[in-house]
Amino acid sequence: MDAVLQALADPSRRTMLELLRHRPATAGQLAEALPIARPGVSRHLRVLREVGLVDVRQDAQRRVYSLRPEALVEVDQWLEPYRALWRNRLDALHTEIARGKKERK
Amino acid sequence: MDAVLQALADPSRRTMLELLRHRPATAGQLAEALPIARPGVSRHLRVLREVGLVDVRQDAQRRVYSLRPEALVEVDQWLEPYRALWRNRLDALHTEIARGKKERK
DNA sequence: TGGGTACGTAACAGCAAGGGTACATAGCCC
DNA sequence: GGGCTATGTACCCTTGCTGTTACGTACCCA
Numbered sequence: 560m561d562a563v564l565q566a567l568a569d570p571s572r573r574t575m576l577e578l579l580r581h582r583p584a585t586a587g588q589l590a591e592a593l594p595i596a597r598p599g600v601s602r603h604l605r606v607l608r609e610v611g612l613v614d615v616r617q618d619a620q621r622r623v624y625s626l627r628p629e630a631l632v633e634v635d636q637w638l639e640p641y642r643a644l645w646r647n648r649l650d651a652l653h654t655e656i657a658r659g660k661k662e663r664k
Numbered sequence: 665m666d667a668v669l670q671a672l673a674d675p676s677r678r679t680m681l682e683l684l685r686h687r688p689a690t691a692g693q694l695a696e697a698l699p700i701a702r703p704g705v706s707r708h709l710r711v712l713r714e715v716g717l718v719d720v721r722q723d724a725q726r727r728v729y730s731l732r733p734e735a736l737v738e739v740d741q742w743l744e745p746y747r748a749l750w751r752n753r754l755d756a757l758h759t760e761i762a763r764g765k766k767e768r769k
Numbered sequence: 770t771g772g773g774t775a776c777g778t779a780a781c782a783g784c785a786a787g788g789g790t791a792c793a794t795a796g797c798c799c
Numbered sequence: 800g801g802g803c804t805a806t807g808t809a810c811c812c813t814t815g816c817t818g819t820t821a822c823g824t825a826c827c828c829a
Contacts, residue, residue, distance in 0.1 A: 561675060568673030569817090570666060580745060586776060599818050601777055620775045620826045628750035631743060638740060640685060645733035674787085691806060704788055706807050725796045725805045 562610040563633055571595060572603050576626060579613060583625035667715040668738055676700060677708050681731060684718060688730035 566572055575589055584592075590600040604624060607613040611630040616623045671677055680694055689697075695705040709729060712718040716735040721728045 561678075564669075564678070565673045568670045571817090573669070576746075580749070587774095595818065596820090597776075598778080598820085602817080605777085617825095622776065626746075626749070628746045628753060631746045632750055634739075635743060635747060638736060638743070641681075641731075641733045641736045642740060644685065644731070645737060648733060676787090692804095700787085701789065702806070703790085703808080707787080710807085722796095725803095727806065 563612065563630055564637070566606050566610045566612060567634070569603070571599075572607060575600070575603060575607065576612065579624060579626040580628075583616075583623050585621045585623055587621075589624065668717065668735055669742070671711050671715045671717060672739070674708070676704075677712060680705070680708060680712065681717065684729060684731040685733075688721075688728050690723075690726045690728055692726075694729065 571593055574593060578584060578589060578592055586600055586604060587597065589604070590597040593600060604613065604615075607624075608615060611627055613624045614627050616625065676698055679698060683689055683694060683697055691705055691709060692702065694709070695702040698705060709718065709720075712729075713720060716732055718729045719732050721730065
């Protein structure tokens with residue numbers, strides 16, 4: 560889970576996921592759509608592969624990458640306790656407003 | 665939105681959020697609970713503050729930091745389209761399993 | 770088998786992130 | 800005010816990431 564969140568930190572990698580979200584693509588296609596050169600894309604793909612965010616399918620000389628959205632489940636799970644908080648906070652806010660608030664220094 | 669995901673990449677910062685999830689804490693308290701020294705913690709807190717993940721409340725010489733879970737809403741939103749994908753995929757899997765069980769009997 | 774295509778990897782340069790030490794600052798308490 | 804506490808900032812150093820060029824590899828086709 561650590562690894563996934565760390566992989567998501569890079570904007571280029573997020574863009575790649577965004578592209579793969581619509582359809583699978585080869586490394587070359589991804590490189591064309593990105594501001595960085597092919598080798599860089601390859602290395603990013605390696606990272607994404609290692610954390611399970613993408614799958615590779617060999618097609619002759621090509622390597623077709625596809626999104627593996629299940630890997631993001633752990634991010635969702637990491638988010639879960641916080642999600643509970645931000646929802647409660649809205650509730651609490653409403654309650655506070657309803658009955659007045661005590662001062663805190 | 666970019667900034668939040670990038671801020672979450674660092675394990676120390678995630679630990680800090682985890683601590684703040686239970687209760688607000690001063691910079692010193694956070695530093696004690698972490699493997700890094702105070703100045704490092706201060707810098708991390710600055711990052712978290714800048715992306716809106718924490719709030720500061722001045723209490724005499726202390727600075728009490730508290731979590732601002734709303735900032736994570738944008739991560740949740742970023743996740744949304746992918747969530748749709750993995751749910752569909754899981755549903756399909758469950759359908760497969762259910763059908764497999766039926767057919768096997 | 771030779772040539773062209775599509776990738777990945779190695780080696781290297783550049784730069785930003787992250788940690789530590791030392792110092793500055795702000796607010797209490799005597 | 801003097802000293803103590805709590806914290807942020809400046810500076811330096813090291814490490815790791817990012818991107819590039821050059822090269823190696825696997826595969827297809829004529």
